[in-house]
Amino acid sequence: MNPTLGVCYYPEHWPEEQWAEDAARMVHTGLTWVRIGEFAWARMEPEPGKFTWEWLDRAIEVLGNAGLKVVLGTPTATPPRWMIDKYPDMLAVDAEGRPRKFGSRRHYCFSHLGYREESRRITRLMAERYGKNPHVQAWQTDNEYSCHDTTLSYSDAARTGFQDWLAQKYQSPDALNRAWGNVFWSMDYDDFRQIDLPNLTVTEPNHPHQLAFRRYSSDQVVAFNRAQVDEIRKHSDAPISHNYMGRVTDFDHFKVGADLDIAAWDSYPLGFLLDRIEGDDAFKARFLKQGHPDNQAFHHDLYRAVGRGRWWIMEQQPGPVNWAPYNPAPLPGMCRLWAWEAFAHGAEAVCYFRWRQAPFAQEQMHAGLLRPDSQPAPALAEAAQVAEEVAALGRLEPQKADVALIFDYESDWAWQIQPQGADFGFFRLAFDAYRACRRAGLNVDILPPDAADLSDYAVVLAPGLMTLSDPLRAALAAYKGIALIGPRTDTKTDELSIPDPLGPNIPGLDVSVALTESLPPIVTEPLEGGGEFRHWFEHFEGSAPVLRRTAAGQPAIMGTKHLRTLAGWPCPETFFGLIRDLATEAGLTPMDLPEGLRLRDTASHRFVFNYAPEAQEWQGTTIPAAGVHWQAR
Amino acid sequence: MNPTLGVCYYPEHWPEEQWAEDAARMVHTGLTWVRIGEFAWARMEPEPGKFTWEWLDRAIEVLGNAGLKVVLGTPTATPPRWMIDKYPDMLAVDAEGRPRKFGSRRHYCFSHLGYREESRRITRLMAERYGKNPHVQAWQTDNEYSCHDTTLSYSDAARTGFQDWLAQKYQSPDALNRAWGNVFWSMDYDDFRQIDLPNLTVTEPNHPHQLAFRRYSSDQVVAFNRAQVDEIRKHSDAPISHNYMGRVTDFDHFKVGADLDIAAWDSYPLGFLLDRIEGDDAFKARFLKQGHPDNQAFHHDLYRAVGRGRWWIMEQQPGPVNWAPYNPAPLPGMCRLWAWEAFAHGAEAVCYFRWRQAPFAQEQMHAGLLRPDSQPAPALAEAAQVAEEVAALGRLEPQKADVALIFDYESDWAWQIQPQGADFGFFRLAFDAYRACRRAGLNVDILPPDAADLSDYAVVLAPGLMTLSDPLRAALAAYKGIALIGPRTDTKTDELSIPDPLGPNIPGLDVSVALTESLPPIVTEPLEGGGEFRHWFEHFEGSAPVLRRTAAGQPAIMGTKHLRTLAGWPCPETFFGLIRDLATEAGLTPMDLPEGLRLRDTASHRFVFNYAPEAQEWQGTTIPAAGVHWQAR
Amino acid sequence: MNPTLGVCYYPEHWPEEQWAEDAARMVHTGLTWVRIGEFAWARMEPEPGKFTWEWLDRAIEVLGNAGLKVVLGTPTATPPRWMIDKYPDMLAVDAEGRPRKFGSRRHYCFSHLGYREESRRITRLMAERYGKNPHVQAWQTDNEYSCHDTTLSYSDAARTGFQDWLAQKYQSPDALNRAWGNVFWSMDYDDFRQIDLPNLTVTEPNHPHQLAFRRYSSDQVVAFNRAQVDEIRKHSDAPISHNYMGRVTDFDHFKVGADLDIAAWDSYPLGFLLDRIEGDDAFKARFLKQGHPDNQAFHHDLYRAVGRGRWWIMEQQPGPVNWAPYNPAPLPGMCRLWAWEAFAHGAEAVCYFRWRQAPFAQEQMHAGLLRPDSQPAPALAEAAQVAEEVAALGRLEPQKADVALIFDYESDWAWQIQPQGADFGFFRLAFDAYRACRRAGLNVDILPPDAADLSDYAVVLAPGLMTLSDPLRAALAAYKGIALIGPRTDTKTDELSIPDPLGPNIPGLDVSVALTESLPPIVTEPLEGGGEFRHWFEHFEGSAPVLRRTAAGQPAIMGTKHLRTLAGWPCPETFFGLIRDLATEAGLTPMDLPEGLRLRDTASHRFVFNYAPEAQEWQGTTIPAAGVHWQAR
Ligand SMILES: [Zn+2]
Numbered sequence A, B, C: 001m002n003p004t005l006g007v008c009y010y011p012e013h014w015p016e017e018q019w020a021e022d023a024a025r026m027v028h029t030g031l032t033w034v035r036i037g038e039f040a041w042a043r044m045e046p047e048p049g050k051f052t053w054e055w056l057d058r059a060i061e062v063l064g065n066a067g068l069k070v071v072l073g074t075p076t077a078t079p080p081r082w083m084i085d086k087y088p089d090m091l092a093v094d095a096e097g098r099p100r101k102f103g104s105r106r107h108y109c110f111s112h113l114g115y116r117e118e119s120r121r122i123t124r125l126m127a128e129r130y131g132k133n134p135h136v137q138a139w140q141t142d143n144e145y146s147c148h149d150t151t152l153s154y155s156d157a158a159r160t161g162f163q164d165w166l167a168q169k170y171q172s173p174d175a176l177n178r179a180w181g182n183v184f185w186s187m188d189y190d191d192f193r194q195i196d197l198p199n200l201t202v203t204e205p206n207h208p209h210q211l212a213f214r215r216y217s218s219d220q221v222v223a224f225n226r227a228q229v230d231e232i233r234k235h236s237d238a239p240i241s242h243n244y245m246g247r248v249t250d251f252d253h254f255k256v257g258a259d260l261d262i263a264a265w266d267s268y269p270l271g272f273l274l275d276r277i278e279g280d281d282a283f284k285a286r287f288l289k290q291g292h293p294d295n296q297a298f299h300h301d302l303y304r305a306v307g308r309g310r311w312w313i314m315e316q317q318p319g320p321v322n323w324a325p326y327n328p329a330p331l332p333g334m335c336r337l338w339a340w341e342a343f344a345h346g347a348e349a350v351c352y353f354r355w356r357q358a359p360f361a362q363e364q365m366h367a368g369l370l371r372p373d374s375q376p377a378p379a380l381a382e383a384a385q386v387a388e389e390v391a392a393l394g395r396l397e398p399q400k401a402d403v404a405l406i407f408d409y410e411s412d413w414a415w416q417i418q419p420q421g422a423d424f425g426f427f428r429l430a431f432d433a434y435r436a437c438r439r440a441g442l443n444v445d446i447l448p449p450d451a452a453d454l455s456d457y458a459v460v461l462a463p464g465l466m467t468l469s470d471p472l473r474a475a476l477a478a479y480k481g482i483a484l485i486g487p488r489t490d491t492k493t494d495e496l497s498i499p500d501p502l503g504p505n506i507p508g509l510d511v512s513v514a515l516t517e518s519l520p521p522i523v524t525e526p527l528e529g530g531g532e533f534r535h536w537f538e539h540f541e542g543s544a545p546v547l548r549r550t551a552a553g554q555p556a557i558m559g560t561k562h563l564r565t566l567a568g569w570p571c572p573e574t575f576f577g578l579i580r581d582l583a584t585e586a587g588l589t590p591m592d593l594p595e596g597l598r599l600r601d602t603a604s605h606r607f608v609f610n611y612a613p614e615a616q617e618w619q620g621t622t623i624p625a626a627g628v629h630w631q632a633r
């Protein structure tokens, strides 16, 4: 695969006279792709049924003729104002019961069938018009599903849709009552129409009620997206993508991804560091202008799984953004480093967001490759450098990793619904496992929760997976490498109840969780021989060998050579030690990389990334701050 | 009195085949009581007017025949879903104006007269059916009034009820305007129907307006409860209880208690430590698995007062719960210690909550005496041990305490309405006084605010009592022991205004509060000779002797031998010193107990409890962590 | 000018028999002014159209005959309850969409034209009745516009008014779409009636949309106030004032002030210190009972500008208040110091709030000059002392300052709408500049953003002024002293967009902001030679000389001798150093005053104020804690 670069562009924001020059500069910079169209509905259809495609025709023509390939986005994230007159009830409703008004973007409820048809209609019209256009070489559906907390809506449309979804799933209210344990507080229903959405209850609603609503809501994103995909496929052979948001787990990205050809994600390392990732002040100060050294790689590996191997960065941070609590500039070199790290993890393309900083509206303080006055912003030269380097290096072929980590959106919902302890959850636990592998210099493949074949991996990690799918359960039972599961793995039924017998219930692993403790940050559970659990500690029973104990003598890890389970949440240092020992035992050769230095192997090369703000040594080579180094393997 | 043990049980949650075995195991564990029924309305009356009492008949029979005494709960905390169809406006409304929806529990407004009649109806039917049943030996009304912040409701029903209550109380709008000082900001009313509930105003509503709404709301709980009590008494001679929540002050527990025979409370020491009690991290880490060493005792003494001597623990934490910010497991021994401490304070019964951990619904992570798979949880053996020890020890007779502490729900409301300083209030002040007594090894009786006879006590404490009742004022004036009042005691009228002359106005105590300061945590008011006030400091005037001064020379305590008043809020160390000196002066022999060691005397025994996580010495006896020691007096 | 003292009084709160004695005591204390009437609508017009002026006639007569001058307030901040029956939709609506109910004060929406007419009507009636009354020597419109966050209302009346205001301003939806950049996210409008208020959108609404609503809302306050002023002027020659709130920037005080004769503000130094001013714990503990040493002076200088030279303190804190998070008492002497500091800054009058502490309603814990029992509170003697001292000192003439600081309400809105970094904004930046001047012992004049003549000042400061007015731009370009602007000055258009060419765009200053970074508190941008920027850092370009660099070598200050701009937000120590150097360069003689010591010059005297809690030396004179010293210049 030959990695490519691209950029996001909004011809409708600029005078038409400027398009050709912009296109020429993009090509000169070495860019291949240009994404357009995804916020332009009001300029495509300014009045219901009145279309103004001509400007878009010309924009595609200008860009294509310059040598660029167009990624065409459907504009459904920004329905025009007239749509609200047509469907006043299409607005999503927040958990407080308030309609979320027009005036920004994503102002629609996924459950509203009228709007879903409008979304299908505009997509069909675009596919009919541009499906065979030779310049349109890829598609994007909508934009950043779930951004601004838009998956969950408490609208009338959502309530009705949820009730119908429940009726379809459970067939009778009694079956639902039994499945949810509604007897608990006289919560039984006689009719599906009695079942309200799980917001604004006196105390927390029943956990399976909440989980059902999370599943229903995720299914609406899948259905909404599928309607667009269906229309595009009728008229175009170009691959279809969606640009996911990192750290967003409100819908099942794997299920949306099943309908797409390419999984793309929008990577904003600096904004995420301050806004959405745990870390103490010293850590955040140190990586303020580089981003978290493991966050991008984690999402690269996640979306490689979501895209079944095909993935892009559709939006790459090019400078300061406007939306984080604070918005510093990237260290010189980072806009190059981030692109190379994506390619090393198998990205087909990295598109910077955006070509020129818009001088107006909500994102006017968001940098582009150009400044608002069309002068080059710092990232432009870095993009050009990457383009040259990519051309020089040639094909990059992916390399299957040694370690597999299972990631499961439903488990994340289950932890959110039933956290049992404040301030931690599935995502953080999975990311802690990932970070331990990265520090050990290991390549990781992320796998979906229905992974049926683990045999290619030396080590498999499945922490926090509340429920196991049948294929994964079988695969773990049959696994011949070293699998580490827990805490909390396989401790709940599909309806978020406690199984009988108590979990985990994997053939060959005689361990069960007799009692669960969650711990505040002010205490830890120390382990024998050093290290500690935090946050979570399970009291284990069973005949499986105890592989490690707590300082107080309770089991900390139990299991077999091939399958073992953690009783607690290891602190980062402890997690690293566990992974290192496990990897060694599995025949791998783990390292202990400094915090800012990270590796990634392709079939032909080893890449070394220096996230630190100072130069670091790697096997005799000095890698400057924000530097990238690669060598043939 | 012979202390007894019991458990909460939900026959409707389990197959009928399991009931007999469960009952036999309860008896074998040494339990006497089994509480049932309080969440089962949907299973008693699945459709309006269609009853299915038979399962409950059989459950009572099975339990009773096994030798257990049944506490039968009315199920009114969980009205079935069909009730909402009948009375859509019966839902409580939160302070933001949003109805609090069906889907959990306590989804009713105390002011809704339609629902109040439904509550009376189901209670009458239960009383008629089970009032003479020999196995039903006690009753519980509803469940945990006020839990989930359910006393205050801003519904239409509440507004109408409040207006009628005001009309009854004030008779004319002018009288109300004068009583409330509505002239202040042109807040006068011409008609009671103009008076809205005191939420969502531009800035804070008038203080007497708020206080009136608190009183009205408390009265609705009293009326709701009384309707049930009236029905039960017509058909049953068994004592009637309600299970109060600790640290909940939203309604007047004394007034509800006046209609009951037994005051019960639900004791969750670990959840309360993290969620509802002040304390620094080191303190909370130290007592994480034992609970606050004084919190349980405080509530024992409070509910002994509410029950006029008769009180129970209706729900005793048996292991990790599900609802606190973090949910650790109790230290081994604590489930025994907590029961013994309750008995030492005069509890007739301690019932663990619950028999078997439910594998489903909201509380599935809440431990029971059994695990979900019916295996014994750690607390089962501790309960059995207590049962054996209780049988061996025989009768325990209560002992009147040397110290009295006045507790007043209305003062708590008044502090909340008019805190004058963030983050402190009446409950915390009263609890600080209580803790000082506990450290001094003193037994305390808590008295209601209309206590008329203090003569049996050597020391009386009445901190923070904004308003004094006539009997208490007279009792304090006539008191011959040593009474310590203040800060803020007797400084307001019954309508939450400043009296003229300035308070306090107790015959024989010539002190008045000329000026009040509230202090942020960053400063203190040091006292002459050491110690300090925090939070609160009053400038005193008057001819009473100054018994202590601040370092700056202002009066810190003024008064007579028998009645003295504090100008500020003593820090814990200072409060202890004051109590120790006072007790000594009153002829008592105070100690200085270490933080984790606590005492309680009955007529015949002295009990010593070790809340510390390590063994402690007590007069030559080593008491292990979580240990209990008793000796004849 | 001969400074005078006064007091706020509520005859309607007290028995008529008490008025004469109160008046006599006021006169005896040395007070000149008595403000009355502003909350008494319900007592002036208890029913619609039924008036009870007689008590007010008599009150004015009693006060006037005692020798006092009356400031008569219009009562429109407290519309009576019957007004809500007449105009149920007159209540303001909060940003969450909830009407803000009757029951306290300020329960009206500025956009409601029905209520605006009622406000005009009651004002006209008062002006007709009292306009020629010889005792009424000044007027106050309404009370504390914007208090309790009441400028912005999201009511139907506001939406309609906003749409009309937009139509008037932009004339066509297309013009508005272009001005706002609505193309950005398909936010175009076809009709002004489609434009909603900018609340409850999915993510932030367009910035010019927000700014337009801020301007519209400010204009409504201006119009509301002007309606009253117009009525009063028809019948009275007495000067008209309004009592502004410090640190409130929700409407443009300059624009309201343009219709008034006197700008007054309500000064509560202790409440503001804890509630509304940045500062660490040690600083707040040190000045807990004195207030921030620069906050009062800043507002004095601001309202001197708003009043075009004529300004008062209409409410001066006399002791503990009731509304701050904590409410300590002022250090003895502070009630004198605050008054003297106001006079030194040019106040015509200082009125204490209030005469007698009200024993009832919301402010019963707010001190007065008298206690509720009519005994003197500590401030009474201090007021009397000031009165004597003022009489002894005689006339005080103002002195033009050497330094000018531009203050701009619209820039504050722009920073709020587009902060780009959490926790900082325009007010804080302007106040930091002011504090640096105060530490340097410099007198400051605050100027409005349309200041056209700077020639009288040696130094001009214009930090954070996002947009420059044409007159100010010209004045800066022509300026011959030393002007320091930035960061962020002149970087936006009037529609909150980025200008082309990039700003600042002041003739003679070739600097532009190529890139902007906002920084979290955990990092700084160090400067060459010491000092540092915090919060904000701009990357400069241009041909102007670099006057200072960052430690990393980037420009920190660029410009000419007469006009230079800051690339970042200097820390307090750095800001002081810059101001000191600038002032020296401009021929002034800056000092370095200790934190608690502050100066102010009049034409004839230098005043020295000791805010510290201990005595300090000033040029050989010992000034006690809370002391004031003055000497002829
Ligand atoms: Zn073409």
Ligand SMILES: [Zn+2]
Residues within 6 Å of the ligand: B061, B064, B065, B135
């Ligand atoms: Zn029987």
Ligand SMILES: [Zn+2]
Residues within 6 Å of the ligand: C061, C064, C065, C135
């Ligand atoms: Zn007269």
